[in-house]
Amino acid sequence: MRVTKAIKKEQLRRLQEVYRDARPALHYTSPFTLLVATILSAQCTDERVNVVTARLFPRLDTPEKMVQLTQSELEGEIHDCGLFRSKAKHILAMSHMLIENYGGEVPEEFDELIKLPGVGRKTANVVRSVYWGYPGIAVDTHVFRVSNRLGLAKGSTPLEVEMGLQKVIPIKDWGHAHHWLIWHGRKICHARKPECEKCFLSDICPSSTVQHSKK
């Protein structure tokens, strides 16, 4: 199936309709806690991240409080998230940098965010688009996979998909489309066994395994 611009628009319309009430799955109360939760979410399910942050953020929700922990203490706090050594190192270094260079606040500029240890394009775009509503699509594994399957934005690298998505998604929806695509990837368009028979986009998805009589 050739994916026309009209089909892409229809895909987005249906995604918006079905996931209208989709909210961020990660628990956070501020830019800093969203930043930390997003770092913890790397290669880890959001359910597990929420278990860790639920007991972490009531006590440690600012850079100033975070840097009072030692490396090994923080590793113990986030152990269940996996990749805990590098994550703990990054979170501590990031907190120190926020205090020294940004007055303890999280900068809103993309170029400043990605200077922070442990923060790449994906994490920077999450904080900007989800918390502050800035333009920018965060491309994680779900967004990458679903976008490629739908033909919404094809690319061999996350950056190519990010640029492609920004051409087809209206600016006002960039923070929301991030959630539509993630929820769709979680609920239906799984990595290993996509449930195409349950998918409300199977008739206009070039990767669908469902047979359709009409083309």
Added chain:
DNA sequence: AACTCGGGGCA
């Protein structure tokens, strides 16, 4: 572009 970090969930 490929490799590494990493414990837990699930087939």
Added chain:
DNA sequence: TGCCCAGAGTT
């Protein structure tokens, strides 16, 4: 057991 999970840094 083997593969996967809301990635980023290094080589």
